[in-house]
Amino acid sequence: MTSASAEASLDASALRERVAAFVAAHDPATTDQTDFLAARFDAGLAWVHFPAGEGGLGAPRALQSVVDHEFERLGFVPTGREGLVIGLGMAAPTILAFGTPEQRRRYLKPLYTGEEIWCQLFSEPGAGSDLAALGTRAVRGGDDWVVNGQKVWTSLAHRATWAILVTRTDPDVPKHKGMTYFICDMRAPGVDVRPLRQLTGEAEFNEVYLTDVRIPDSQRLGGIGEGWRVAQTTLMNERVSIGGHPEPREGGLIGIVAHIWRSRPELRTPGLHDAMMRLWVEAEAARLTKERLRQQLAIGQPGPEGSAAKYSFSRLNQEISGLELELLGAEGMTYDDWTFRRPQGVEFTERSAGFHYLRSKGNSIEGGTSEILRNIIAERILGLPGEIRVDKDVAWKDLPR
Amino acid sequence: MEGLAKVSETGVDLLYSEVEDDLRASVRALLADKSPAASVLARVETDQVTDTALWKELAELGVTGLPIPEELGGAGVTLREASVVAEELGRAVSPVPFLGSAVLATSALLALGDTAAETLGSLAAGETTAALAIPLATPPDAAFPSSVRAVRGALTGTVTGVVDALTADTLLVPAVRAEGPELYLVSTADVDRSAVVSLDLTRPLADLELTAAPARLLASGADAEQALRSALIAGATLLSAEQLGVAEWALETTVEYLKTRNQFGRPVGAFQALKHRLADLWVVVSQARALVRNAAGSVALGHEDAELNASLAQAFVSGAAVKATEEAVQLHGGIGFTWEHPAHLYLKRAKSDAIALGTADRHRRALARLVDLPVQ
C-alpha cells in the first residue's frame, strides 16, 4: 500500500476542503447517488487509505472518518447500502491486499458504488468453524479452473454479481496448504442459488451449488495454494468495518429498550430496571471499547481485537433483545410477520421485538461463532497454547469426515 | 417466617411414581408417532395449528381430564400426574390445548364445585375444549381482570392474547359487575375471535371481542376470585413442567449433535469449552426438575405454599428453558438458525413461556412478598 508519506500534505483540514470542493461540484441533492459515488471514488474520497486511482489518496486510515463525517455534514448520506456489507467489509480489503492491478481496477469501483453486490462463498455443510476443512474442488483446465462443490449459509447470494470463493486445489497436502481463493461470477453457468429459510421466517441466506463452474485464472486472488492466507485477511476484516462512525450513546438496541422504558411507565418494575441498567452499562462499555478500537484501527490494520468487539456486540444484542421481550410482556408474545420471503430491506430496528430477539441469535454464529472468537482472544491475544491438533499435518484427503 | 419453616417440613415427594412413569411412556410414544417435530413444523403455518385429531387421541389416554373426578368422566388423578404430561407435551412442543383447556380452564371449573359438572364431563371426554379468557401473560397475583363488563347476564369487552381460544368451544370469562368480580361461561359461537401472530409458532393466541355475549354466571365475589387464582397457580405450576420438558429436549438434542458433528478432525463435543457449557446446563435442568416436582407435588396436595412453590418454579425454570434453547441454537451453528431445524420451535416456546403467567421478575417479586423479604 502507498505509505502516508506520499500524500504527507494530507491532513484533516486539507481533506475537509477536498470534500467541500467535491460537494460544490457535485450537488448531492441533484446528483444521482451512483454517479455521485463514482465521482467520489475517482476523487480518492471513497476510502482515503487506499492508493490513488483505487478510490483513495494513500492517506492515513484515521482520516476516513473525517471524510465520512464531512460528507454527512454537507448533506450526503448514501442509502440502500445494506447489501454491500460483504463487498465493502470483506471483498474490498482482500482485493486491495492480494489483487493484481487489473483486478483492483476491475472490481473496486462498482463494488464501492453499489452497482455490483458481493457474497461470500466460504462455509460448507462440513466446514463451518473449521473453514480449512472445505472440500469444494477447483481443478485446473487450460486457462480456467473448473469448480464443483456445495456452499451453505451464503448471505446475499441471490443478489450478488460476484463472490469471494475459497476452494480446495490440492487434496494431497495438509488442509491449510491446498486451498486457492477466487473471484466467482455468480451468473456463470453451473452456479445454482437456492434460498434457505431462517428462524425469523425470512430467507436471508442460501445454499449455493457449484457444478462445473468455469473460473478464468485471471480471477484467482493470491497464489495457488495460498487461499488460507487470503481468507484470513477477509475474516479479519469481516469483524470490523472500514471507516465507520463513532456510535452514539444508546445507538444500538439498548436505545430501543431505553425508549420503551421512558415512554411506557406502566411497564416498569424494579427488577427490570436493574436488568436494564446493567445492560445499559455493558452497552456503554462495549461501545467505548469499540470506539477505542476504531481509533486504534485508524492508525493500523485490523487484528484479533475486532473479534472481541464482535463477540461483545452479539452477546449484548442477544441479552438486550431478550430483555426487550420481557419488558413488553404480553406484547412480547407476538411477532410481526413469519412470511417466507427475501428480506424487505426494512431496518432491523423497525421490526418487532421478536425479530430483534431471533435475528440477533445469528450474530453469534455468522462471521465466526462466539466460541471461535473466544478461542481467538485466548490464543492470539493472550497467547495461551492452542488445542492439540490432530488435523494439521495430515493430507486433506486423509482427514476423518 | 412461619411459612418458611413449613416448606421444609411438608416434604413433598420429588421423585416420579410408577404410575407417572407409565403415563409418561404412553404419552411420549403417542407423540413420537403422531406429532414428530417435522409434522409440527409443517402445521405451524397452516390455519390449523392446533392438532385436534391428536387431542382426541390424547383423550383416550385420559390426558384431557387428568384432575377431573372419575364420576365426571375424568381420570381422577392430581396435577402431579398432569405435570408429567406437561413435561412430555413440552418436549414435543405439541400444539394441543392442554395448558388452556386441561389446565387453566379445568382448574378454574374444578374450583367451582358442582356448578360446571356438565362442562367438565365434556372436557374430560375430549368432546369439547375450553379456554380461560385472560391474557396468557397474566401472573397469579394479578388483580382480577376488568376488561369485560357484565350487564344483565350479557358480557361486553375485549380480552387479548388468550391461549387455546381459537379452537375452544367454551370460554370461562372473568368479568366485573358493580357488585364485583364474577366468572361466566360463554359459548365461543357468541364471541368474535381473531388470531394473533404469536412468537410461539406452536401455541396459537387469540384476541376476543365480546358484544353483549349471552353468558351463564358460574361464581361471584370471593368464589370467582378464588377460582381464578387457583387456576393461575395450577397454570404456573404446570407451565414450569412444560418448560422443563422444553429444556430437556434442548439439552438432549444438543448433546447428541455435539457427539456427531465433527470439526477440526474431532467431534465438537470433545472441546472442553462446550463440555463445560453442557455440564452447566445439565446442572440447571436437574435443579429445574426438583423445583417442578416440588411445585407439582405441593399444588396436588393442596398445600398452602402451593403459590409460593409455583412462583419459585417459575422464577427459576423460565430462565432455564430459555437458556437451554438458546444454547441449542448456538451450539448447532448455522443449522440451528434455520427454519427447517426444530430448535427454533423450542426457542420460541421457551421465550414465550417465560412471559406466560408472569415473567421470572414478576414471580421473584411475588416470592419476596410470600417469604417476607421486602425490598426495603
Ligand SMILES: Cc1cc2nc3c(=O)[nH]c(=O)nc-3n(C[C@H](O)[C@H](O)[C@H](O)COP(=O)(O)OP(=O)(O)OC[C@H]3O[C@@H](n4cnc5c(N)ncnc54)[C@H](O)[C@@H]3O)c2cc1C
Ligand atoms: C445468519 C448467518 C449468515 C451467514 N452468512 C454466511 C455467508 O455469507 N458466507 C459464509 O461463507 N458463511 C456464512 N455463515 C456461516 C457461518 O460462518 C457458520 O455458520 C459458522 O462459521 C459456524 O459454522 P457451522 O455452522 O458449521 O457450525 P459448527 O462449526 O459445526 O459449530 C457448531 C458449534 O460448535 C462450536 N465449535 C466449533 N468448533 C469449536 C471449538 N474449536 N471450540 C469450541 N466450540 C466450537 C461452534 O461455536 C458452534 O457452537 C452465516 C451464518 C449465519 C447464521
